[in-house]
Amino acid sequence: MMTLTQEIELADAAGRRVGWRGWAALVVLMLPVLLVSVDNTVLSFALPAISSDLAPSSTQQLWIIDAYPLVLAGLLVTMGTLGDRFGRRGLLLLGATGFATVSALAAFAPSAEWLIAARAGMGVFGAMLMPSTLSLLRSIFTDRDQRRFAIAVWASMFSAGAALGPIVGGILLEHFSWGSVFLLAVPVLIPLLILAPILVPESRDPDPGRIDPVSIALSLATMVPVVYGIKELAVHGLTGPAPLLILVGIGFGVLFVRRQLRVRNPMLDMRLFRVGTFSGALAVNLLSVVGLVGFLFFVAQHLQLVLGLSPLESGLALVPGLAAMIAAGLTVVPIAKRVAPRVVVPAALAFSVLGYLLIAAAGDQTGPALLIGAFIALGMGIGAAETVSNELILASAPPAKAGAASAVSETAYELGAVLGTTLLGGLLTALYRSNLVLPDGVPAAVASDAEETLAGAMQAAADLGGSVGEAVQEAAAQAFSAGVGVTALIGAGLVVLAAIVAATTLKGSRAS
Template sequence: MTLTQELSLADAQGRRVGWRGWAALVVLMLPVLLVSVDNTVLSFALPSIALDLEPTSTQQLWIIDAYPLVLAGLLVTMGTLGDRFGRRRMLLVGAVGFAAVSALAAFAPTAAWLIAARAAMGVFGAMLMPSTLSLLRSIFTDRDQRRLAIAVWASMFSAGSALGPIVGGVLLEHFSWGSVFLMAVPVLVPLLILAPLLVPESRDPHPGRIDPISIALSMATMIPVVYGIKELAVHGFGVSAWLPVLAGLGFGVVFVRRQLRAKSPMLDMRLFRQGTFSGALLVNLLSVIALVGFLFFVAQHLQLVVGLSPMHAGLALVPGLAMMIVAGLAVVPIAKKWPARIVVPVALVFSLAGYLAVAFATGPDSLGALVGAFVALGIGIGAAETVSNELVLASAPPAKAGAASAVSETAYELGAVLGTTVLGGILTALYRAELVIPDGIPDAAADAARETLAGAVQVAGDVGGSAGMALQEAAAHAFDAGVTVTALIGAGLVVLAGVIAATTLGGSRSTS
């Protein structure tokens, strides 16, 4: 049976679910909420972490990237293992581990400790995310219901992002930054209780044998490539950058060839022959890069340049995050009437306008412009992500839902890594190039100021007087100069996503 025949049969056999299916959806939103809250909270906690643990600029990027890097390397493996051993079982194991490691991260005494804890969180996070999306694919076999369920799934990321700055801001104003990691415990406990009662187990009825070589190759492909891109962004095009990328690409070629020859491949490469599947993945990737890159620099700008507290900085982004949720749900009926090759590019026009506004909204008086820019960005990302995520799942047979979900999540997490690494790395490099240290700043303090904007703000406070004020103004100017260039690059990524959507997602409208 061809892949197209499998998909047609799956849609034809779809049955509408009752209250139990929607209750299961609510339970599955808990880990999605947790991951999205964790990402946003960390962006807003980063200035506090930087002041407390005093990481270098490279360590600061690793604090954010260690989690999605490890997660991206393991998602395909965990999705495939979930297909074989049970997606609900994998979800529960991941929940227990994620909660335990989050508690350890909360009390990290050094930057290295926190990076290690974030990496361990990535291992268990890789068990959580493919399970949620693949379970939705197995529960909601009717495509109309599935489209709505995935819209809720995608919107929960936005809801978590909206909740994260508010809850995180309150925690950061009353407790240490470690409190943001402890939120995982009360979120995951209800999941452990309710999932066995409401979420049905599902797996591939005809799983292939476990292939340790393919598992190793998938990790050897993802991790070196992402690491090399990180090195490229931070240190330039040297051996430490291009050698890991080449090694990862080489392992990737071997992985693909092995999957094409295998009778029961770990990842069905036939999925990538569909323009809709591959195009939707690329739209996801580029959209997340744009979103995470924006959050990386706007969180620092609002707190360290505009001067807002963490809570008020979070509240400033709530309108945009709320519009992301609204757009994700509102696009569902639109996607039934109009093809994705039109809906997604039109949605991304809003994101493009938001990034262009950011490019010219710098300085301490830029709060209103940034809020409006993020509203526009949120509308575009919310609608585009809902449509593209639904297309990824609709393009996969139900038995391979875990593997397809893992590929989708890999694109998401890779986008999160690249958003911080590439856009954050470019911003860091531009900040260093633009920063002019004023007279009266000791050499050791000047080195700290060049590392990060948070370091410069701390040094300015320690030095005080006219020299400290001059340093803070110079650092803010250098940072905003970097934001302008970085925002224009983000706008280019949004344009590229729109072009890909317009040329690959044709014929993807469904009326089933």
Template sequence: MPATASIDVTRADGPRAGGRGWAALVVLMLPVLLVSVDNTVLSFALPEISLALAPSGAEQLWIIDVYPLVLAGLLVTMGALGDRFGRRRMLLIGATGFAAVSALAAFAPTAGLLIAARALLGFFGAMLMPSTLSLLRSIFQNRDQRRFAIAVWAAGFSAGSALGPIVGGFLLEHFAWGSVFLLAVPVLIPLLVGAPLLVPESRDPNPGRVDPISILLSMAAMIPVVFAIKGFAVDGPTVSAVLSALLGVAMGALFVRRQLRADIPMLDMALFRRGAFSGAILVNLLSVVALVGFLYFVSQHLQLVIGLSPMVAGFALVPGMLMMIVSGLAVVPISRRVAPHLLVPSALVFSLVGYLLVAFASQDQGLVPLIVAFVVLGLGIGAAETISNELILSSAPAEKAGAASAVSETAYELGAVLGTAILGGLITAFYRGALVLPDGVPAETAAVARETLAGAYAAAHDLTGVLGDRLWEAAVAAFEAGVTVTSLIGALLVVGAGVVAALTLRPRGAGR
């Protein structure tokens, strides 16, 4: 990455943070842990939610997707507003709203109201995540310290994901599914107390004016595109999906045009001309798609197919989550000696192997292949995420840290949407196409069984005797066929991330 005068704070010999800075890092980890716990808990709570609220297949996907969809649509806006009005201020507003809405989501009586609550969580979550990453840029001006802080930040996602299934599993076994949302309240209260004391306020010293048209255009670009991707994955190339995609692309073009013409744009498009910045964004996007897609179908396999309780299923994924943490921290000293265009593709080879293990493992091998596969997958994803996030921050001027962090988080959340929409949608489509129902299943029961694997599970238990067993065996066989094909597609996504890293992250110019 070429060195420029605008990013002097990225030097390894920049001023070092003291104890107050590391204490601030601890406080900033709270929302990171919360968001990652929330995502993992929801994946594991989905079977319970499906049984309690009886959502359709589309509603089940929306329960997962609406949060990152709204969040992705607002991240750039909230990042830019944080640069202007104060990143710590946005963090505190987001934390307050997130805690309040989480309490409402816990008692949602219908799938529709739960989807609405998740949308509001996305609104306030968009204030949280860019603020945490951009504040690290202002707190840790020494690049070696910042590499480690970002590794801790990235490990926070993995730690939360590892903690989520265990804590969530305990809650799901002893309380109603709504209890998983109440976790936000005790986590965010210390943040609201500690952030004003430990985290310094930071903002762009020369911010542009608030541009409502750019805000609307950014949302009008993101939301229709993601909606179209969901439609393509679940229902194929319908008219509404095609029109949504065209609308999103058109709005995106108008957004870019407006930013290029603005004296002080909401999002500096010149950032994307830097190979390290654009390449790291794409690596983030593709690797998160692969990771979230894996978790989507594995959580259902562990609970519904193998028959594990939510807590035991959570423990089954802990080794993989811990490997993500270890690899994310261990790659920091290695990154000082190995160029990112070599290091990231090498790490992602392990993730490729993890997906191939799932694709070619037979159903009767049970739990062990899935644990091993996730450990290997996590090794690559953890290292790649640490390097890519650090490159994104280092490539941007310090005064634009909020906008740069927002782009990074947009890639992450868009990847979460795409992971569920593409891989989750594909496995649902393959499941429906491969499901051969036994003779004698009532039409109403058959319709429920065709919707989702959880629906088939409930339908099979409503039937008695051999017919219920045959229905469940047919559903499991159809689901496993979908897992094989979807795993191969996930492997191709990992290969794509490695190729992008090799081509775009090569250092150029005067050093890194």
């Protein structure tokens, strides 16, 4: 019986370069990637409008953002296994159909609860989309040089979508209600449904993991309590149910791992985690995404609610940084062929640390120019690091297990998105509340709204008007800026941790 390393080396040795059809398939597979990245960015910029219309609490705000990645993260491993067994292209098409349908329902949500439920439904079908795209790339591009470039395009498409999202979303929010941003899924996914059956070859694992209901239940029982516990920890601290929830999730996680090691054809091949490069690249992915999403969470609010920019102006302010992310992701490809990942990834992440430190040093003097410069630095580091780490994850798994490897990679990505919003977003909310000092004369009901969220404070200031309204607005802006400074330092620390992980765990990986 071949070892996992022998399977990978044999597959890479037998790799064949693809022609125009393979590159055309790559273009088609980028459509769902584009959609997901656009959706994430648009939602951040639409949050002030959603807050004004649906009046969600601070906890509901976090759930509106996080319901999607929470459900998605819990189902990714299951969906990756289903794709390996029944066909990755078929699962992709099913996910695209469902995602477009539920997105249309989210567009007309009459309440915060409805929107949260719709976002959870999008997570179910999103779990079918993302592992399928990455695993199909692994099966199409068997030549490592071509695969490295294809994954750079895949990673850069996230950045391209993030760059397009604020612009398109800004235009939509200038002329239509916030619900219009969810309708973007329909025109993006229709070409996928038409072209994928023609251009994208079906692939599956000849010896797939079993469909194990117990393992599916255990994977959900692991992810949901852990992520929900982290959310509660950010809002209520150690006095709430968070510690118990996290312990419960960890307990189910131990049971999940033990079951995968015991059964003959496990749902998730745990041998993947014995490869240091695979585990290290996963950790880099997770921590990098925490830093990126955490930055976007507060910068979107700062641009619109503190600096007073429109959604379109805020989106345009982030375009240079997102363009830098795309450029860095593509530029690092030839560098990664010659320089070891343990050097490339930490060097790239040093730029991201610089971006966070610029925000922390500026304090309440943070203006548009500084935010643009900081995001350019952050984007350069994340773009390069994500390209290298994603390629290492796929290169560390045999093609037959591409679905499982892709699912684990996407789980780390989505968990990072949840943690970025929950940890950094929750910390920022807590700091905002502790630093907010409202002037005398503010009615109790208005003060309660102002203390809940920054958007609530700005809406309260507009309702009050006059000198009292101006005082509320200034107090809220100062409290938020003070929170941003501390949060930026935490974000910088997380990126430093990602660089240390890369330097210590990727030492055995080859640059080519």
